[in-house]
Amino acid sequence: MATTTDYYATLGLDKGATDAEVKKAFRKLAQQWHPDVNTDPAAQARFKEINEAYQVLSDPERRQRYDLFGSAGVEGDPGMAGFGGFADIFDAFFGGAAGGAAGRRGRPSGGSDLRYDLRISFTEAVLGTEKEIEFPVLGRCETCAGSGAKPGTQAVACPQCNGRGEIRSVRQTMLGQMVNVTACPRCNGDGKIVDTPCETCRGDGRTERRRSIRVSIPAGIDEGHQIRLSNEGEVGPRGGPAGSLYVAVHVAPHPSLRRDGTELYHELEISIAQAALGTRVKVPTVEGEEEIEIRPGTQPGTELRLRGRGVPHLRRPGVRGDLHVFVKVVVPTKLTRAQREHLEAYAAEAGEPVNRDGSGSGLFERVRDALG
Secondary structure, three states, rough: OOOOOOHHHHOOOOOOOHHHHHHHHHHHHHHHHOOOOOOOOOOHHHHHHHHHHHHHOHHHHHHHHHHHHHHHHOOOOOOOOOOOOOOHHHHHHHOOOOOOOOOOOOOOOOOOEEEEEEEEOHHHHHOOOEEEEEEEEEEEEOOOOOOOOOOOOOOOOOOOOOOOOOOEEEEOOOEEEEEEEOOOOOOOOOEOOOEEEOOOOOOOOOOEEEEEEEEOOOOOOOOOOEEEEEEOOEEEEHEEEOOOOEEEEEOOOOOOOEEEOOOEEEEEEEEEEHHHHHEEEEEEEOOOEEEEEOOOOOOOEEEEEOOOOOOOOOOOOOOEEEEEEEEEEEEEOOOHHHHHHHHHHHHHHHOOOOOOOOOOOOOOHHHHHHHO
């Protein structure tokens, strides 16, 4: 270990410095004092101090021990031997850009992706549909055909990178020979420059316009799903490839159906008489109303399943979920004289005590409490 005890002072930091500040200070000092770039005889010792301080302050556990006990808290730590932080030393000299421009070699930059928010109905989401959408986009300039050059002229190879779109530099370091590759700053990696720009697009190769396309919405799509349309986004500058268009789908709720994946749910309200005697009623489906049978004696909470009336599976053609109908027996809150008399007669025949003056607890109240 070096005799330096104030690691914060070594890096020129306050004790409350953030991790980002520690890293930034190390990079700056490493570029200044690394023995491969600084011929001062004291550079190696100075860099060792800087590296040692960074190893302690960049590690949360070591930093905590150092803050509590000073250098004694990290004395003898086996992880402190030699040079550490290889990635940070590399970044200090090459800015994390090594290989960043590799493979570009004069390819024009691609265009931006676009997002379009599309609102559709519940039925359209379940059954699928087609929609025509219109949106602003940067399209290829018709005057220069996207080249960015004035008609009759053309882009020329960038003299700074000789048309490669990248700048390479070789440097000898303690790690060996390092090749740094960055995008050419003059042509931004395109490999070409426009001396006489197109007057319509001012050399960009693109102009703003409104575009209209038809989008196919697959059956079974749901809220928040996105449809990716490749090459339908903005074109890149000076003939670059187009980005993608992402259509984000938003589905309006249904007034009486609830969706969960491929399954649909509906709560059906029927009367006490319908539940007891049975009936035929209509229930909503995405294709329209459908009549179903309520058998005599149907109990509250009974589930009736309409198979194949749910939502189509997006990735399994021909597979469709079910519509689940749950029965809710509605107890009336008010009765006419005739209705009460009929219920009292039923209660008398069944041997059930009831309130005949409309107050207190009786058959009607007990039925309402049980089913309501």
